[in-house]
Amino acid sequence: MSVELMTVSTPEVVEAINELLPQLSKSATLLTEEQVDDLLAQEMVYLFAFRHDETNAIVGMLTLATFKIPTGLRAWVEDVVVSEAARGQGAGRKLIEEAVAYADKLGAKSVDLTSRPTREAANRLYMRCGFEKRETNVYRFNGSAVADSL
Numbered sequence: 001m002s003v004e005l006m007t008v009s010t011p012e013v014v015e016a017i018n019e020l021l022p023q024l025s026k027s028a029t030l031l032t033e034e035q036v037d038d039l040l041a042q043e044m045v046y047l048f049a050f051r052h053d054e055t056n057a058i059v060g061m062l063t064l065a066t067f068k069i070p071t072g073l074r075a076w077v078e079d080v081v082v083s084e085a086a087r088g089q090g091a092g093r094k095l096i097e098e099a100v101a102y103a104d105k106l107g108a109k110s111v112d113l114t115s116r117p118t119r120e121a122a123n124r125l126y127m128r129c130g131f132e133k134r135e136t137n138v139y140r141f142n143g144s145a146v147a148d149s150l
Contacts, residue, residue: 003098006047009036016049016058024081048098050082050091059086062095066106075103077113080122096129114138
């Protein structure tokens, strides 16, 4: 089992993303090839894919977003998903480890992520990978609500 940094959109990559998206979010819409091209072309955003040893199929993915702020380069892990059939085989751990190592190589001062408390297995994984639960509040401002509230 291996982790690969995706840099080029191919039909295989588009198909894999679209197979994994519904397992990540019920509200996510499938991506076109152009949207995947745009995703991979972004500076400081990295898509990691996990390939199954026997089939070489992409069965997991993770997005690492990095950004510079006055206190230094930071990194954020988003959209971690492993296909139901491949769960429990170390794919999630390998994706996390690869993303953290890449963020470190880039010079990131920290790597953050969020996970709903109901995702118990994911939360255990993150803690096993060295993440610590922080005492903080997470706030969200939804797009259409922005104009209405100003």
